Amino acid sequence: MATGRRNENEELTRWNAGQAGSQSGFSANPQFHPFPTLGAHSEKLECPIAHDLDILTARRKMTLLEIKNLKIDFQSGHSQLRAVDGVSLTVGAGETVCLVGESGCGKSVTAHSIARLVPTPPARYAGGEILLHGRDVLKMDREELREIRGGVVGYVFQEPGAALNPVFRIGRQIREMLKLHRPEKATMDEVVRLLKLVGIPAPEARTASYPFEMSGGMQQRVMIAMALASEPELLVADEPTTALDVTIQAQILGLLQGLKQRLGMAILLITHNLGIVGDIADRVVVMYAGQIVEMASAREILRRPLHPYTRALMDSVPRLGGVAERLPTIPGNVPRAGHFAPGCRFAPRCPFARPACRETNPELLEAAPGRWVRCPVV
Ligand SMILES: Nc1ncnc2c1ncn2[C@@H]1O[C@H](COP(=O)(O)OP(=O)(O)OP(=O)(O)O)[C@@H](O)[C@H]1O
Ligand code: SF4
Numbered sequence: 001m002a003t004g005r006r007n008e009n010e011e012l013t014r015w016n017a018g019q020a021g022s023q024s025g026f027s028a029n030p031q032f033h034p035f036p037t038l039g040a041h042s043e044k045l046e047c048p049i050a051h052d053l054d055i056l057t058a059r060r061k062m063t064l065l066e067i068k069n070l071k072i073d074f075q076s077g078h079s080q081l082r083a084v085d086g087v088s089l090t091v092g093a094g095e096t097v098c099l100v101g102e103s104g105c106g107k108s109v110t111a112h113s114i115a116r117l118v119p120t121p122p123a124r125y126a127g128g129e130i131l132l133h134g135r136d137v138l139k140m141d142r143e144e145l146r147e148i149r150g151g152v153v154g155y156v157f158q159e160p161g162a163a164l165n166p167v168f169r170i171g172r173q174i175r176e177m178l179k180l181h182r183p184e185k186a187t188m189d190e191v192v193r194l195l196k197l198v199g200i201p202a203p204e205a206r207t208a209s210y211p212f213e214m215s216g217g218m219q220q221r222v223m224i225a226m227a228l229a230s231e232p233e234l235l236v237a238d239e240p241t242t243a244l245d246v247t248i249q250a251q252i253l254g255l256l257q258g259l260k261q262r263l264g265m266a267i268l269l270i271t272h273n274l275g276i277v278g279d280i281a282d283r284v285v286v287m288y289a290g291q292i293v294e295m296a297s298a299r300e301i302l303r304r305p306l307h308p309y310t311r312a313l314m315d316s317v318p319r320l321g322g323v324a325e326r327l328p329t330i331p332g333n334v335p336r337a338g339h340f341a342p343g344c345r346f347a348p349r350c351p352f353a354r355p356a357c358r359e360t361n362p363e364l365l366e367a368a369p370g371r372w373v374r375c376p377v378v
């Protein structure tokens, strides 16, 4: 019996370590903190309010993540197809940035590259820098990468099934994450608290469930709880609410917002849906065909989207109190990586396209302070 339990423990530890090296990316060493100025979040929670506010203010001034001119290719036969083409963006400490765009625009590849999770091959990091607190992730060795995954950057993926181990109860899986990252909180009470935070009914009973006993939506919430267990400085959430109904979606977004406010955690939220950004985002980055086409504060984007693609995305968002009629869709499809039309990549679908648009791909230019647009016509 004792041997059986030890084997199970060893297997679970191995599995978590494997995840740390692959998708979920949780650090195997909870003591390691490559950026000591930011320390462990749990310390902040014990600070007096004034001190807390000082820390939060200081953090918001710091750039946590800076991606510079990132280029990522995929090998296809003998050709290299560029999926991410010169993406530059920043996420400040404590800031929430939404990365939006239709399917295939390069949102996930960009976001997964932050902890170098895009597998090479088939991918190739073809250029640029990914600076986390000024240190280039693309130059980190295996050990450094293992430490930033989960410790500094936590991920919530689109597919919860890929991150949950099917043969262990979910309470145990969350507790293992706590052991790795916040050992002093590795209790079933904390597991239950996290499950409650992500809106799982009867959390005490649910700790004994296996993933296959839960719906896709419930599994997704467990995955969010697991990511939150390490209280990362940057939470990258790739369509985290896709599998959830509207009410739970709002709860999860509220939860992320609350955590951001309490912990100063930055969030990079990837979504198809511009409709949710007003509730959570400080800034919005709109991607199309592997490039950024517009970048601005959430307020500005929602008030007056400039790029025709952003406008089209906004038009397809249902409005509260709007007339019940079919919402406009954007005609055509996002081109596949490497199959971009010459000139502006949005031209084949753009109602404002001019002949000149089909000749040169416009640059991303700063139209006003902090407001970037890739379209000379607007
Ligand atoms: N493993 C891969 N091999 C080849 N091409 C890939 C691979 N992964 C992604 N791509 C290509 O890279 C481009 C960007 O894909 P990505 O997954 O980042 O899109 P996305 O914006 O996240 O879309 P979605 O909203 O559907 O998740 C697409 O053209 C896709 O086909
Ligand atoms: S450059 Fe031309 S085609 Fe491209 S978005 Fe602007 S108006 Fe449309």
Ligand SMILES: [Mg+2]
Binding pocket: 107, 108, 109, 238
């Ligand atoms: Mg994606």
